[in-house]
Amino acid sequence: MNASFPTPGADATQRLLSHEELEAALRDIGARRYHNLHPFHRLLHDGKLSKDQVRAWALNRYYYQAMIPVKDAAVLARLPDASLRRIWRQRIVDHDGDHEGDGGIERWLKLAEGVGFARDYVLSTKGILSATRFSVDAYVHFVSERSLLEAIASSLTEMFSPTIISERVAGMLKNYDFITKETLAYFDKRLTQAPRDADFALDYVKHHATTPELQRAAMDALTFKCNVLWTQLDALYFAYVAPGLVPPDAWQPGEGLA
Numbered sequence: 064m065n066a067s068f069p070t071p072g073a074d075a076t077q078r079l080l081s082h083e084e085l086e087a088a089l090r091d092i093g094a095r096r097y098h099n100l101h102p103f104h105r106l107l108h109d110g111k112l113s114k115d116q117v118r119a120w121a122l123n124r125y126y127y128q129a130m131i132p133v134k135d136a137a138v139l140a141r142l143p144d145a146s147l148r149r150i151w152r153q154r155i156v157d158h159d160g161d162h163e164g165d166g167g168i169e170r171w172l173k174l175a176e177g178v179g180f181a182r183d184y185v186l187s188t189k190g191i192l193s194a195t196r197f198s199v200d201a202y203v204h205f206v207s208e209r210s211l212l213e214a215i216a217s218s219l220t221e222m223f224s225p226t227i228i229s230e231r232v233a234g235m236l237k238n239y240d241f242i243t244k245e246t247l248a249y250f251d252k253r254l255t256q257a258p259r260d261a262d263f264a265l266d267y268v269k270h271h272a273t274t275p276e277l278q279r280a281a282m283d284a285l286t287f288k289c290n291v292l293w294t295q296l297d298a299l300y301f302a303y304v305a306p307g308l309v310p311p312d313a314w315q316p317g318e319g320l321a
Contacts, residue, residue, distance in 0.1 A: 080278055082269040088278075089216075089265070089285055093223040096289035099230065103296040103304065108230050110238020112304075114178065115316040117239065119303045121175045122314055123195045123295065126188050128171045128249075130199050132158040137207040138214050150263055157256050170249035177246035181321040190314030194298035202291045209284065216268045216281035217288040221261040225254055 080088060098104055106112050107120060135154045142148045160166025175185045184190065206214035228250045235242045272278040302309045309315060 077275060079275050085269060085278055088282060089219055092285050097223045098292040098296055099227040101293055101296040103300040108234030114241055116303050118178050120299055121178050123191050123299060125171055125175055125185050126191045126195055127199050129168055130203055134203045134206050141211050154260060167249055174246050174249055179320045181319055184319030190319055192298045192302055192313045195295050198291050198294045212271050212277060213280050213284040215264050216284040218264045219285045220288050221257040224257040228253055
């Protein structure tokens with residue numbers, strides 16, 4: 064990052080930033096807060112998790128994936144003109160698909176099945192951690208209740224996702240003999256979908272965050288979204304890695320397998 068660009072928390076947040084400065088400040092949030100820095104992420108990609116720990120990740124992440132089109136539908140309903148809605152609705156199609164058996168949610172179900180789960184068990188979401196449900200539901204409420212600018216800015220974690228996807232796919236294929244390229248097919252399309260979506264959202268934020276207060280709101284929204292992703296990994300780490308205290312209503316190794 065160019066050292067002349069301000070970062071959140073500096074006096075920059077008290078004045079109107081240029082588009083370039085605002086983008087740099089948003090990217091700095093990701094550099095410090097994105098969940099590629101989380102210990103669970105590092106263990107996952109470095110091949111240091113057991114198969115059951117990988118299963119716990121796949122199961123809990125399904126709930127996040129399944130709620131993305133719900134979140135995007137909430138944003139779509141608030142967009143003021145058809146041109147913006149046409150762009151945003153592609154996100155819903157990407158995850159729900161155009162027909163049965165298509166889309167990102169279906170590909171995530173294939174991932175979960177690939178690590179041994181029965182499809183019906185994953186669809187039920189009954190084994191996910193309460194903290195997963197709380198954090199994902201909080202995200203849906205956020206985009207429904209906060210300003211449209213904040214809702215769109217919260218999606219800007221997609222600016223950072225190609226890096227984590229590349230690490231995830233390469234690391235998991237290298238380190239886990241039960242993972243195949245087909246298992247991870249979900250991530251193939253996200254390498255092009257996420258940058259497309261991020262470019263639109265970033266342009267929207269640059270042109271609609273027209274005061275220092277609105278720019279701070281956009282930064283705070285992105286920070287919130289980073290926290291949503293981070294807390295999901297916190298929950299997985301504490302339940303399934305250390306200290307390994309699985310809540311009584313969450314998935315226990317051996318349950319829900321095909």
